[in-house]
Amino acid sequence: MREFYLRLPGPTEIPEEVLxxxxxxxxxxxTNEFQQLFLAVTExxxxxxxxxxxxxxxxxxxxxxxEAAVVNLFSPGDTIxxxxxxxxxxxxxxxxxxxxxxxxKLCFPWGKTYDPEIVKKAIYNDKEGKIKxxxxxxxxxxTGVLNDLVxxxxxxxxxxxxLLVVDAISSLGAIDLKTDELGxxxxxTSSQKALMIPPGLTLxxxxxxxxxxxxxxxxxxxxxxxKKASANLKKGSTPYTPAVSLIxxxxxxxxxIHKEGLENVFERHILLSRAFREGIKAMGLTxxxxxxxxxxxxxxxxxxxxxxxxxxxxxxxxxxxxxxxGGQQKLxxxxxxxxxxxxxxxxxxxxxxxxxGMSLDKLGCEVDTLSGIDxxxxxxxxx
Numbered sequence: 001m002r003e004f005y006l007r008l009p010g011p012t013e014i015p016e017e018v019l020x021x022x023x024x025x026x027x028x029x030x031t032n033e034f035q036q037l038f039l040a041v042t043e044x045x046x047x048x049x050x051x052x053x054x055x056x057x058x059x060x061x062x063x064x065x066x067e068a069a070v071v072n073l074f075s076p077g078d079t080i081x082x083x084x085x086x087x088x089x090x091x092x093x094x095x096x097x098x099x100x101x102x103x104x105k106l107c108f109p110w111g112k113t114y115d116p117e118i119v120k121k122a123i124y125n126d127k128e129g130k131i132k133x134x135x136x137x138x139x140x141x142x143t144g145v146l147n148d149l150v151x152x153x154x155x156x157x158x159x160x161x162x163l164l165v166v167d168a169i170s171s172l173g174a175i176d177l178k179t180d181e182l183g184x185x186x187x188x189t190s191s192q193k194a195l196m197i198p199p200g201l202t203l204x205x206x207x208x209x210x211x212x213x214x215x216x217x218x219x220x221x222x223x224x225x226x227k228k229a230s231a232n233l234k235k236g237s238t239p240y241t242p243a244v245s246l247i248x249x250x251x252x253x254x255x256x257i258h259k260e261g262l263e264n265v266f267e268r269h270i271l272l273s274r275a276f277r278e279g280i281k282a283m284g285l286t287x288x289x290x291x292x293x294x295x296x297x298x299x300x301x302x303x304x305x306x307x308x309x310x311x312x313x314x315x316x317x318x319x320x321x322x323x324x325x326g327g328q329q330k331l332x333x334x335x336x337x338x339x340x341x342x343x344x345x346x347x348x349x350x351x352x353x354x355x356x357g358m359s360l361d362k363l364g365c366e367v368d369t370l371s372g373i374d375x376x377x378x379x380x381x382x383x
Contacts, residue, residue: 035236
C-alpha cells in the first residue's frame, strides 16, 4: 500500500527507479565520473526541451530559474512585455520589477488564456523599439490554463530583436514544447514537476540570440551567472557545488521518459487530464478554467458554495492520504487544484475521483462519485 498520493501541481511523485538511483553513494563533483554524468544528462535534457541550444542546470527552484533569466538577459531600465493569466505570470513580472526593469503588463482574466490581438497591438505600437523581451507562463498552475505559444511566435516574426522568455516549469516533460520551432530564446523548468525528481534543480535553455543579450546585460548577478555556468559546462562541471544526488535522479528520469517515448508521454498526460475533467463534470462539479485552454498537467475545480476547500483538503489528506492543492490569492476559498503530471497513471485518476467524492460526502455535499468514475473509465476505453 502506498503511504500517500501526491496529486499536487508539484512536487510530484517519484518513480522507484529514480529514488534508488538517488540513494547510491555520493561522488565528488569534480571527478571524471561526475563530469561524464553531467555532460550526458545535459544532452539528454535537450531532447525534452526539443532544442539544440545550450541547457544550463542550476541548483535552485523554478523561481530561481525565472530570476536567472531576468538578470542575465536584461539591464535595469529595459522594457519587457509581461503576459499574465495568474499568480505565476504575476510573479515573473514582480521579479523583473525588482531588478529595475520597466514592466508593461498585459493581464488577462484568471481561468482564461491571453488575447493574441492585445499582445500584437502592444508589440506593433512599440514604434521606438523599447520592448526587449516578452515574458510568458506556458502553463499557469494557479488556474489550470495552458497558453498556446504559436500566436506569440507569429507576432514576433517581424520583431526578431525581441526575446521570447517562457516559464515552462509545469509543462516541460509533460506537454509538447517545441523550444526551437517556437523561437523560444529562454525556456525555464524545474525538477519537481513532470521530470519526476525532488525539488532542487532548475533547467534553462538558452538560444544564440539570448547569448547575445547575455553579453549586453548590465544587471548584477553572481550565483545565477549564465556565462560562468556555460564555461564550466564545457568541462562537465558547475561553478559551485551541484546537487549530485539530484543529477543521479535526473539521469534516471531522462531514461524513463525516453523509454516510454516523449510523444507517448505527451499523449498520456492529455488522456489522463481529459478523463479527470470528464469525471469531475459527471460528478456534478464545475471546472474553473475554460476547457478550451485546460492544462494537461493540473485541473482547477470550483468548489460548491457550501464547501470550505481547506476542510476538504484536510479530509482528503487525513482519511484518504490524497494531497491536492488549494487556490491561491483571490482563489483561496474558491477552488482546489489537482495535479496530474509526471509519474501518474489511470489508477491515480480513478483513485483521486473516488477520494474526492467520499470527502465531499463527509462534508454533506452530494456528488455522483460513481458516475464520475464511470465517465473517466469511458474515456480510458476510447483508446
